[in-house]
Amino acid sequence: MARISGAGQESAMEPRALPWITVAPDAPYFVTEDGEPWTPIGQNDAITWPELAPLFHRRDVAAVERHLRWLADHGVTCLRLMLEYAQVRHRYFDRPAGRPVPAMVQLWDDLFDLCGRVGLRILLTPVDTFWTWFHWRHHPWNSANGGPLAHPSRLLLCPATRTLSKDRLSFAARRWGGSGALFAWDLWNEIHYGQAEDSADCFPEFIADLSQHVRTLELELYGRAHPQTVSLFGPELVQRPDMPMRDPIYRHPDLDFASIHIYATGTIDAPRDTVTPALAMRRIVRESLAEIRDDRPFLDTEHGPIHSFKDHRRTLPEPFDDEYFRHLSWAHLASGGVGGGMRWPNRHPHVLTAGMRQAQRAMTGFLPLIDWPRFRRRTIDARARGFHGFACADDRQALVWLLRRGRRLSDGRVDQAIVTDRTDVSLPMPTGRYRITPWDTITGRAAPASDAEATNGALRFRTTEIAGDRAFAIHRLP
Incomplete structure (x- = not known):
């Protein structure tokens, strides 16, 4: 299979003035390289959703810059983004497999530049595993389209697909890894036993391979490395307790912080009130902290009313959703998580409401009241x-x-x-x-x-x- 290649691959971007983020040496939180506290306040976004979509083919870069500045003014510090969002066919990162699409490279060049300018950071994950699975028939990695893999049930096992994954990470690390606008790597979005023929046995080795690959490359290029995590769809820990998933997610020695997606069944994923979901968030954060043995940071990197939105096709009424959002955010922070967690909008359109932005700004205002770099909570x-x-x-x-x-x-x-x-x-x-x-x-x-x-x-x-x-x-x- 062709490895990822393309103009500009070998030359890293000039590092932005924005300081890099690292794990605090004495507390399960984050700091800048200068030792200043930094907390991820933000949500999941996507390059096809309304607020970032104008970057494609540079249709309206100025509008996106205005939006990002508005986010920063509302206390947002971080966006979680997928390098390839595969819900639609015209946003594949490499097509054919291994060859980056110039328009996508330009989009990410612009986005990293804009985030560096306005002071936002990106939690970057290379593969949108959800839509990759469901739209596999169209994906460039599919063998029917010239890729190496017949079915996504072997995403974690196929050596040629592993090479493509690592090459995509390499491309991103070389081109944008020098920027302080990159907060951290989510090396694999929602790692799942279904991607390994119904087995989680390969999780530790798969994570180690991607982690060491990226860290070694960054150390060679920049003399330092961005923090790393791997995310998991949290309900799987309850639905499949027989699977060995807790150790690689919460305690893998190569990862810097732990992350799951908190979609508690019947409460967070389909809320009927705004209090019960907060209690579920508290329980899951506490259970997660109990699994961590080395005081690494923990944060939810996806939550929201996914069952209500995706399965019942219902967008929550805005006043209800605003309060539900605010309660979940404070339940996460006060229970020991980092920041307020990262909402997947699950609204139509896929944007957060003005009330949610106000809640983010209110939480950001609170943060200086705690000495996070020394808070061994x-x-x-x-x-x-x-x-x-x-x-x-x-x-x-x-x-x-x-x-x-x-x-x-x-x-x-x-x-x-x-x-x-x-x-x-x-x-x-x-x-x-x-x-x-x-x-x-x-x-x-x-x-x-x-x-x-x-x-x-x-x-x-x-x-x-x-x-x-x-x-x-x-x-x-x-």
Whole structure:
């Protein structure tokens, strides 16, 4: 089979001024190469969806730049993107197999340049495994189209297809890997036993091969390497517990952070209210952190109402979806995940709402209240009468998010008109005095801070009135 080749392959782009991202040395979060905290706040996007589609054939690069600047102004720091989004036939990255399409290379040249200019970063995955599978009859890697593989059930096993995958990663690393706009590699989107003839036994070797290939190349080219992960469709861990998937996803020695796609069946994937999905997010984040043995960062890189949208063909009403989005984001962050997770829009059209952008901006405003590079968090229980408590802490800091229990509107949203009186909160913290800063997750504003004393291993403080939810940043005073 022909290996990926094309003009410009051997010359890497000039590195942008944007600093590279790395894992914090002392905490399960991310920092820039300068040691400044950095958190991925964003969502999944695609080169065929409305906001980025004008890049193809450079139809309207200026419009995309305006959009990216608008995202940055709303606190977005990161987009998760697939190098090839195979839902449509005219966005294949290489066609025929092994030969990059010039228009696609130009699109990505422009996108990396724009992101570098506006300060956004990309979590890049090379293969859209979902649409590659379902539209296999059209794919250039299909042997019927001159590729090496008869059926995608051997995507992880076919040596020639492995070569194409590694060559695609090599092309991307050489051309765009020098840019700080590249946050990290998701080396393989939703690795699946169905791609290996109903076996997960090859996962460790497959991941090691791609990981070491990319890292070795980046070290040769740039003297450093971007962080790496491999994603998994999270429900498979529940549906196929017999498969050896947890170790390569959560603990593979070559990967820098862990990632799954959190589509909890019946709650997150088809929500009927905005509270139960948050509880599912808390449970899954906690279970995931328990699987990690070396304190590597964990983040959800896909979530959303996939069953409602894809199978029931229903776009959630915007007010409901906005609250569902905000609740999932804070449940992820407060349970110990990095950032708010990365929504797959699952809306028509495939774009986030203005309310979701406001929620992202509110979360970004909160982030400086926590010293992330030194936050060695563990999940803890926070108790407050009338509220679900979501919390993580170390001996110096804590992050608490309270979400009201009980009465909801008829559509499943929390009734914001009901205001809860001052509430007592309790959480396990070492003896000492602490500063508590409340944060409004809707307006993105802090309320006046107060101090409280922890005694006998518990910190207790009283809140002001709360409508539906409230976050708190807690720091131990000298």
